[in-house]
Amino acid sequence: MEGGAAPELPAAVQAYxxxxxxEKRLAERTHTLYTLDLCKLLEFAQAAQTPLLALQPAHIRRFAAQMHSSGRSxxxxxxxxxxxxxxxxxxARQALVPLNPVEGVRGPRAPKPLPKALAVEDALQLADHANAEADPWLEARDAAITELLYSSGLRVGELVGLDVAPGPDTERLARGWIDFAAGEAHVLGKGSKRRIVPVGGAALRALQSWLACRAQPFAQGLEPALFIGRRGARLTAQSVxxxxxxxARQAxxxxxxxxxxxxxxFASHLLQSSGDLRAVQELLGHASIATTQIYTRLDFQHLAQAYEMAHPRAKKK
Structure with a gap:
């Protein structure tokens, strides 16, 4: 243990x-962690004046609460x-205890991490970036991808599923496509649910520039995917x-x-400007508004930072 010698382990613990x-052929590091965790359990049992093999679920819940209050994640x-x-x-298999006191005991829920969003100026810096030394074909494609992701909040799977056109007839609709006349993206989202999201002017211009050079390296047989790789095949999510x-590194x-x-x-900046949570839910294609509400926490974090910087009484001594 920390600050002293490890306690002598009971026979049951040593046997385990x-x-x-x-039997499990654990790595040395993993075996050490098992030992430390059981030493911790022994400490708790001794503090509760209860033999290790007589511990009950109430003891385990109390031990978990103590660890939580002490700051353990x-x-x-x-x-x-x-x-x-x-x-x-x-x-229990060795008939040393009648029941497993840890069965059914769950630790505290981990807080949901806030989604990571760029600052507005960083998002604009990325969208405006142009590499004059890059291959013009790749530059046009990557610029269109960046603009469309930021402009419309598409999932990467929705992006790579886009086709140039909706399909030859209404019976065989594409997974998704861009309606340039309406300034809209038709996408197939989670649960095979279709939705329509607006596409901003900058993204439409970038997409038109991409379409102007998309087919140039290929003589024929180009597949209908909007975003393709150097060999003409649909771009993969990993490539994006x-x-x-x-x-981003180049920018x-x-x-x-x-x-x-x-x-x-996309979601955070839209919510900061409009405050319309329901509209953001629709644009993101969230089935439940509870999923979208995490962006209100992100928006409050942004406001709290602004408060800390601007309010004369906010600064901590």
Whole structure:
């Protein structure tokens, strides 16, 4: 233990650790973590003046609450509970305990991380970036991808599913397409739900520039995908991730940028300007407004930062 020698382990604990070392062939580091977690359980049991093998679910819940109040993360507590659960499962098979006191005990929920969004100026810097030394074909394609992701908040799967045209007839609609006359993107989202989202002027111009050179390297047989690779095949989601990350680096952004960051940025910036949560829900294609409400937390974080910087009474001494 920290600050002293490890306590002598009860025979049951030592037998379990020998079992997992031999039978499960745990790595040395993992075996050490199992040992530390069980030592922690022994400490709790001693503090509760209860033999280890007599612990009840109420004890385990109290121990989890104590770890939470001391600042241990929800993920850390979940891992410790998992280790304890494994020990008591083994003990039950050995008829050392009548029940597993950890079964059914869950640690505290981990807080949902806020979605990462670019600052408005960073998003504009990325969208406005132009690499004069790049291959014009790739530059036109990547610029159109960047503008469309930020302009319309598409998921990357929706983006790569777009075709140049809706299809030869209404019975065989494409997964998605751009209606240039209406300034709209028709996309097929999660759950095979179609939705229509507006496409901004800058994105429409970038898309038209891309379409003007899209077919140039190919003589014939080009597939209907709007975004294609060098060999004429539909661009993959992974390729979009790679190209966007490289474009952000070239634009001088220090933040890691991927397609979902631009989707988050679209939603956050729209909510900051309009305050219309229901409209943002519709544009993102969220089935529940509860999913969209996370952006209100992001928006409040933005407001709180502005308050800290601007209000004379906000600054902490």
């Amino acid at each position: 650790l020998d079992y997992v070392r031999v 929800a993920r850390g507590i979940a891992l410790i509970l998992s280790g304890w659960r494994g020990f008591f499962q083994w003990a 991730w790679v190209r966007l990350r490289e474009r 001088g952004l220090t933040t890691s940028v991927h397609p979902h960051v631009l989707r988050h940025s």
